[in-house]
Amino acid sequence: MANPKPSSLMPGTPIGGYRVIRRVAAGGFGVVYLAAGDDGQQVAIKEYLPASLVSRAPGQLQPQISPEKLSLYRLGLKSFFEEGRSLAQISHPSVVSVLNFFRENETVYMVTNFLEGASLQDFIVTARNLRQAKVFRESTIRSLFDEVLRGLRIVHQHKMLHLDIKPANVFITDDNKAVLIDFGAAREVLSKEGNFIRPMYTPGFAAPEMYRRDTTMGPWTDIYAIGACMFACMHGFPPSDAPQRAPExxxxxxxxxxxGVYSDDLLEIVHWCMELDPQKRPQTVFALQKELNRTGARRYTQLTVGDKVKLQFDSVMTSTKKTVLMVTQIGKNF
Known part of the structure; x- marks a missing residue:
């Protein structure tokens, strides 16, 4: 029987000069709360709370860690704290703003601005359900990811990697700003150092080198995930998991x-980003931005009538099967 997930902090709990209002989200590595400071300003607070390493009963403040898991817990804690310290040095509208980070209750809390809006994942699911030829317009995809890449470029300039880019971690605010949230440094450290049965990555968006211990990660690793996100914006579903792509x-x-639906130029960019060989991908965000923003007429493959009929037939035959298989995995895959 699986161990129960550690309980979240109760509404009204005081931490670091803030008071918890409610839990917003919870994952395998932490819990996000809506909280308010003494001045009434609402913030988001992420608590380092890896479910595979700790337990916590309702009403308790400190997580309970067994002795054999303590060293791994502290390793992830250190990475989470350093991530908060590094993010606090970045000021860019496309990167979540870290306002504060502190130690308390034998764990670490990261305080960020509270964003109102919806994730790119939510927009993809909504647009996909409209069943139009294009999930998103090409101009929308290009402008959206140009904005995201501006923020990611700053992150890389600070010698950081995101390591968990996916539609759920691209937040679209109510004033139409795209913001990268929920970085994965602690996730990466725990995945590489811990003996976990399942990899701690999001299938479809994690580059193949993230599944191996003998390969180097770099900007090209985040770029793979960017390509996978663009793929999801065009197709409506995540791409196949990287380890499963090799045979077919x-x-x-x-x-x-x-x-014929999207320009050949954009399709080539997505393919380039999602090369299984890291050396064949764009090596820097700047290189990718240059291609994404290249001016000039966009090339489209001219489909014959037969091609169009075949594509329509394939779409009808596979849509029901895809819906059954993929919708049941949306929470896991995104």
Whole structure:
């Protein structure tokens, strides 16, 4: 039987000069709360609370860690704290703003500005359900990811990697700003150092090198995830998980079916970002930005009538199967 997940802090709990209002979200590595400071300003507070390493009963403040898991817990704690310290030095509208970070209750809390809006994941699901040829317009995809890449470029300039870029971690605010949230440094450290049965990555968006211990990660690792996010914006569903792509790459087949719907230029960029070989991808965000913003006429494959009929037939035949298989995995895959 699986161990129960550690309980979240109760509403009204005081921590670090803030008071918890309610839990907003919880994952395998922490809990996010809506809280308010003494001045009444609402903030988001993320608590380091890896569910695989700790337990906590309702009403308790401190997580309980067994002795054999203590060293790994502290390793992730250190990484989480350093991530907060590094993010606090970044000021960019496309990167979540860290206002404060502190130790309390034998764990660490990261305080960020509270964003109102919805995630890119929510927009993808809504747009996909409209069942139109294009999930998002190409101009929307290009402008959205140009904004995201501006923030990611600053992150990389600070010698940081995001390591968990996915539609759920691209937040679209009510004033139409795209913001990168929920960095994965602690997740990465625990995945590499711990003996976990399942990898701690989001299937479809994690680069293949994230599943191996003998390869180097870098900006190209985040760039793979950017390509996967663009793929999801065009197709409506996540791409195949990287380790499953090698035998028969269904991702490439899907991109081919999108010819004529999106420009060849954009499809080539997505393919470039999602190369399984890290050295074949853009090595820097700047290189990717340069191609994404290249001016000039966009090339479209001219489909024959037969091609169009075949694509429509394939879409009808597979839509029901995809919906059954993929919708049941939306929470896990995103």
């Amino acid at each position: 790459d269904k991702t490439l087949n899907t991109l081919k079916r999108l010819q």
